[in-house]
Amino acid sequence: MKGHKQIWLSVAGLVLGLVSAGLRFQALSQTQYANGWDGYFYLVQMKSWVETGRMHSPEASLIYPLLRFFYWLTNDYVLMYQCCAAALAGAFAAVVVWTTRAQPQAWLLGGWVLFSPHLTYFAGQYPKNLLGLVLLLAFIGSLPQMATNQKPVRFILPAILLIVNYFGHRMTFGLAVVYLVAWWLFSTKTDFWRRVFSRKNIVIGGLAIALFAVAGGLFPGLLHVSDLGRLAGGGQWWPQFAPWSFISQFGRERLSWWWLMEIVVVTGLFLLALAEVLLQPRLATQTAQYYALLSLCALLLFPFLEWSFTAAAYRFFLVFGLLVPVLVGLRRPGEELPLRRSGARRYGAYVAGALLIVAALFSWKSYAPAKQDPNYALFARVTGRAAERLGLPACGNTPELVIAHNGLAEFFTFTTGVDAMPWLPEYAIDSARLWRIAAGMHLPTVRYFAGADQATRVQPLSSNYCLLPESVWQHALFQARIEDDSMYVAAATSWLNPSRQRPGWLLRKKS
Numbered sequence: 101m102k103g104h105k106q107i108w109l110s111v112a113g114l115v116l117g118l119v120s121a122g123l124r125f126q127a128l129s130q131t132q133y134a135n136g137w138d139g140y141f142y143l144v145q146m147k148s149w150v151e152t153g154r155m156h157s158p159e160a161s162l163i164y165p166l167l168r169f170f171y172w173l174t175n176d177y178v179l180m181y182q183c184c185a186a187a188l189a190g191a192f193a194a195v196v197v198w199t200t201r202a203q204p205q206a207w208l209l210g211g212w213v214l215f216s217p218h219l220t221y222f223a224g225q226y227p228k229n230l231l232g233l234v235l236l237l238a239f240i241g242s243l244p245q246m247a248t249n250q251k252p253v254r255f256i257l258p259a260i261l262l263i264v265n266y267f268g269h270r271m272t273f274g275l276a277v278v279y280l281v282a283w284w285l286f287s288t289k290t291d292f293w294r295r296v297f298s299r300k301n302i303v304i305g306g307l308a309i310a311l312f313a314v315a316g317g318l319f320p321g322l323l324h325v326s327d328l329g330r331l332a333g334g335g336q337w338w339p340q341f342a343p344w345s346f347i348s349q350f351g352r353e354r355l356s357w358w359w360l361m362e363i364v365v366v367t368g369l370f371l372l373a374l375a376e377v378l379l380q381p382r383l384a385t386q387t388a389q390y391y392a393l394l395s396l397c398a399l400l401l402f403p404f405l406e407w408s409f410t411a412a413a414y415r416f417f418l419v420f421g422l423l424v425p426v427l428v429g430l431r432r433p434g435e436e437l438p439l440r441r442s443g444a445r446r447y448g449a450y451v452a453g454a455l456l457i458v459a460a461l462f463s464w465k466s467y468a469p470a471k472q473d474p475n476y477a478l479f480a481r482v483t484g485r486a487a488e489r490l491g492l493p494a495c496g497n498t499p500e501l502v503i504a505h506n507g508l509a510e511f512f513t514f515t516t517g518v519d520a521m522p523w524l525p526e527y528a529i530d531s532a533r534l535w536r537i538a539a540g541m542h543l544p545t546v547r548y549f550a551g552a553d554q555a556t557r558v559q560p561l562s563s564n565y566c567l568l569p570e571s572v573w574q575h576a577l578f579q580a581r582i583e584d585d586s587m588y589v590a591a592a593t594s595w596l597n598p599s600r601q602r603p604g605w606l607l608r609k610k611s
Contacts, residue, residue: 109197109198109201112197112206112210113193113194113195113197113198114194116193116194116197116210116213116214117190117191117193117194118190119190119193119214120189120190120192120193120213120214120219121186121187121189121190121193122186122190123189123214123220123460123464124185124186124189124190124219124220124223124224124464125182125183125186126464127220127224127464127465127466127467128182128185128186128220128223128224128467129182130467130468130469131469131470131473131476132178133178133469133473133476133477133480134177134178134181134182134476135181135182135185135224135225135469135473136224136225136226136473137225137473137474137506137507138225138226138510139181139224139473139510140507140510140511140513140514141510142163142167142181142227142228143177143178143181143510143514144156144510144513144514145157145159145164145167146164146167146168146171146177146180147177147514149164149168150168150171156513160267161228161231161267161268161269162231162264162267162268163184163227163228163231163268163269166184166188166231167180167181167184170183170184170187177514181227184227185223185224185227185230186223188223188227188230188231188234189219189220189223189230191234192213192219192223192230192233192234192237192422193210193213193214195234195237195238195241196209196210196213196237196425196426196429197209197210198238198241199237199238199240199241199426199429199430200241200426200429200430201241205428205429205431205449206429207449207450207453207454208428208429208449208450208452208453208456209425209426209428209429209453210453210457211452211453211454211455211456211457211460212425212453212456213425214456214457214460215358215362215456215457215459215460215463216362216422216425216463217356217358217359217362217463217464217466217467218359218362218363218366218418218421218422219422220463220464220466220467221359221418221466221467221472222418222421222422224467224472224473225472226415226418228268228269229269229271229272229415229418229419231268231269232265232268232269232270232271232272232273233269233272233419233422233423234268235261235264235265235268235269235272235276236265236268236272236273236275236276236279237426238261239258239261239262239265239276239279239280240276240279240389240393240426242257242258242261243258243280243283243389244387244389262276262277262280271412271415271419272419275396275400275419278396278399279392279393279396282391282392282395282396283388283389283392285392286388286391286392287388335404335405335406336404336405336406337404339403339404340403340405340407340413341401341403342400342401342403342405342407342413342414342416342417342420343363343364343367343401343417345407345413345417346363346414346417347360347363349407349409353471354468354471354472356463356465356466356468358459358462358463358466359463359466362421363421366420366421366424366425367424369424369425369427369428370397370401370420370424370427373394373427373428373431374394374398377391377394386430386431387430389430390427390430390431393423393426393427393430394427396423397420397423397424397427399416400416400417400419400420400423401416401417401420402416474507474508474511476507476511478562479507479508479511479512480511480515481561481562482508482537482561482562482565483508483511483512483515483516485561485562485567486502486512486537486561486567487515487516489559489561489567490518490535490567492516492518493516493517498518498533499518499533499534499535500519500529500530500533500534501518501519501520501521501525501529501533501534501535502518502519502520502535502536502537503520503521503522503523503524503525503534503535503536503537503570503598504520504521504522504536504537504539504598505522505537505539505595505596505597505598506522506595508520508537508539509521509522512537520537521598521602522595522598523598523600523601523602524598524599524600524601525601526601526602531569531570531571532569534569534570534571535567535568535569535570536567536568536569536570536573536597537561537565537566537567538565538566538567538568538573538592538597539564539565539596539597540564540591540594540596540597541564541566541588541591541592541597543558543560543566545588546558546566546568546576549575549576549577549579549580549583549585549588550568550572550575550576550579551575551576551579554572554575557569557572558572573592576592577589577592577593580592
């Protein structure tokens with residue numbers, strides 16, 4: 101009987117994964133450009149690897165061999181990216197089935213995975229994060245085997261998956277470690293302090309920390325102690341609630357009703373589960389796996405993290421939205437307070453799952469590249485005109501670096517082969533070969549502050565973009581500060597016009 105269950109699980113996971121991948125590819129391929137703000141960063145990396153044999157920025161993440169495989173299949177960089185992101189969405193669906201082990205909610209979870217606009221957006225924007233999340237869920241699903249298998253076999257699969265997580269994504273590897281500690285604590289019911297702080301555990305923990313510290317220095321782009329710099333200054337005294345922060349700042353015009361409904365339901369399920377454990381602990385007797393994941397979800401909504409689309413709180417919320425339904429799938433059967441009778445519970449799950457599957461035929465359109473992706477069509481026009489002004493590709497004095505905002509910088513590098521980045525260079529560079537694509541600036545005002553002798557060097561690229569030497573840009577900014585033009589200075593130092601050098605943790609990654 102157990103063998104039949106495993107076969108059923110494998111078949112269900114395979115079918116669900118294929119359908120999920122198909123729906124996500126249909127959503128992502130609505131545009132001729134790569135998806136997401138980071139899409140062209142991956143394309144720059146892969147183009148460099150394919151054409152020169154090494155990546156533009158050395159990184160040992162497993163996402164790149166995976167992308168290389170899809171490039172081998174498609175021979176097209178954009179199609180490579182979209183196929184890889186869709187395949188990862190399919191892998192996520194399959195690993196959800198495996199992690200939850202066909203609980204009565206499996207049908208409901210399958211419907212949610214197919215339906216989820218949140219998963220579609222996450223796949224298109226952050227494929228490396230999604231790879232890490234797939235590996236995290238696989239690790240979570242492997243831990244119960246440690247309680248049933250014999251030593252030392254029971255440690256093999258979790259240990260392998262934890263190591264593989266390290267090469268997946270730094271954030272999800274950190275979450276895997278946090279989950280492991282929480283699962284261990286909830287599993288330790290007797291002689292807590294003696295078992296947790298035994299000599300053997302201290303030695304194993306010390307060796308593990310030393311091993312990953314060494315690995316962080318050997319493998320570029322992986323978790324390293326310097327990555328803690330990402331969290332520096334990321335806290336705030338005033339609390340915020342990430343689901344509300346996301347809805348209010350992402351903008352209702354970019355959120356479909358399907359996606360908004362999913363965020364509300366997922367957040368409500370989490371709050372109910374948390375309230376049940378805190379207010380009615382005797383009725384909420386669950387497994388260590390359930391409690392550990394609930395704790396991890398609560399950590400992802402830590403309210404004193406600064407909220408912005410470049411901060412950790414934003415990435416944490418996106419992961420939170422995909423983990424809470426898995427939490428529901430790990431719940432013990434028969435514990436739900438509203439539906440005490442298993443028949444009613446199972447019937448309700450089948451009905452809800454069927455409705456979600458039907459809704460999935462429409463919810464994939466929640467991903468709207470015109471609203472949720474950068475305006476790559478505009479970036480293509482700006483890049484083309486900038487390349488023409490700079491005399492690319494054949495030029496006797498090719499620019500060494502072009503400064504441009506995030507998204508445009510990666511697109512420019514991929515299209516022209518000339519380095520561009522959304523930072524000021526921290527290294528010495530010939531001023532004659534350092535240019536800037538400024539955005540959101542009033543052209544006559546830029547020319548005014550540049551001075552009459554330099555005004556002609558400020559060249560329009562579109563109604564919102566202009567090209568000029570960085571030396572001219574810095575002179576104009578200096579003059580604006582002298583004349584106390586606060587509006588100009590604010591626009592010239594916004595995210596559209598990079599004004600800072602790369603932080604130390606990012607420099608270590610680039611080295």
